[in-house]
Amino acid sequence: MNRSGPQGEDDELAEINSEVSNCRKCPLYLSRKKAVPGEGNPRAEVMLIGEAPGRVEDETGRPFVGAAGKLLDELLHEIGVDRGNLYITNVVKCRPPNNRDPTEEEINACKPYLIRQIAVVRPRKIITLGRHSTRVILSLNGLGFSELAKVRGKVFKVNIAGVNADVYPTYHPAAALYNPSVRNLIKEDLAKAFNASKGGSSILDYLNG
Template sequence: MFLKRRADCEKVIEELSRISEEIKTCKKCPLASSRTNTVPGDGDPCNGIVFIGEAPGRNEDIQGKPFVGAAGAFLTELISMAGLRREEVYITNVVKCRPPNNRDPREEEISACLPFLIRQLSVIQPVLIVTLGRHSTRTIFRLQGVNVESITSVRGKIYNFRFSWGECKVFPTLHPAAALYNPQMRKVLEEDFTNLGKILSGKSTQSTLDSFF
């Protein structure tokens, strides 16, 4: 098994809990006035794998957890295709509050939330980040000074980045919600996650995570 659990897991969980409490009282952008709940993140932060979406939707806003609607159910399936279980990974979003009417997050909202995301990642110190959708992908690539014009130009591949906490692989793909509106996108996502599973298990010639575990 390629997963290697952090020895200081309790400390990681405690620090993420502190960040979550700060997020709950955040009023850095207008989304604070329309939210029901903040959605800091959920899952196991100690195995070094983080999935980053774009922003909470209606169901997430109600429950305070990421990816609990139809897109979340599909994401759970996709994670299984990669040889993982949802409870083994940590899932969060770039923006922690729901934009009205599920519109795309705005740049000022992303900027307001970005320090929280960076702190979460710095605490978790992931060896693999899976970005879900264009906003998540652009945000993570910008941290490397890379501008992504279109997610289709970068999706489905592993990129080697160095962040403040060390080496990290980044795997961009589409947002699972894309498959709910376009059946063709379902095949693309399934292909990406199958490929991710091969990379994780060392069966792909493109890359492997072996040296990081």
Template structure:
């Protein structure tokens, strides 16, 4: 299914009064596992030519929060798991700082195959992979998104604005509140960005805890 076709389908559901598709909790992981296997041989864009493994995503299928980066790196390409290299280790520390663990959230990327040399994924590559992400969101039904990095922010929010423009405000994607902060790999290269990233995380934490309390009650 093309990106436009999937968007039209989602718009049709919305106009029909259907705000979300229901998957029983026990079925979500099963469905995600099936789709990961189904898409693992994807050849929709040139990235498949150099990939070792298709990096679909992982985490809690019933998560309130979904974290979305731009694409796999070298270690992710080797293991088939998102955010397991140095950036992944930093991401786990970032989550811990706001009282979350990796097992509390679902983590994925805009593109599921590593761009050569860790370059930014090109527009057509992002478009080819976007239906997979939209499908993941429909299955998991997160209540909040944390978007990691400029490429992911520009792709999901459909603009060419700077990271500074995206930060410090609540956006919405598929009617889900979304926060934007630095990608962990950028923080590894630029230590001075860790302080503003911490501010972003605290704002995300406030909204997350509101949603968690509402879910529990």
């Protein structure tokens, strides 16, 4: 699953992490405890992108380690995927107060960090968790959607910062905490993305390109 490649990704990600940790580009720096830049394999084939850190992430500086993260870990375990092989990050790197939705100002201030992370890791697959992440990633290629339900389970080809990737939109794991049917759909979408990365392209349903 890991790709060999030129060295330097670690340094470049470390530089992004340091900039994120000291970032004051939007007002969220005033209320955050810790910024949450992202973590994982610098040469991951698959990047998971969530919305923004929650309370536990804000305290630890790590993405997806609270309740939604535990559910995500469970799903990855059930489909036989090792989280350590992935790169996991969020659209917005600092916690919005009371876990409110991130604002456009916050998303736009933070977006360059996400684009740089994609440029360094060069994932072949991007799994967007939830509507904010899906909207931001698809809009970078001029794609839009009305409801997440209409695009989840489908695959979109994008080029971001020169990186060609297949995007797999799915629901946010927080939406599955008390909803077993959403849990099943996320599991199905994750399995589809990971099977495709093992060469199972016949199951792909390409909408674009």
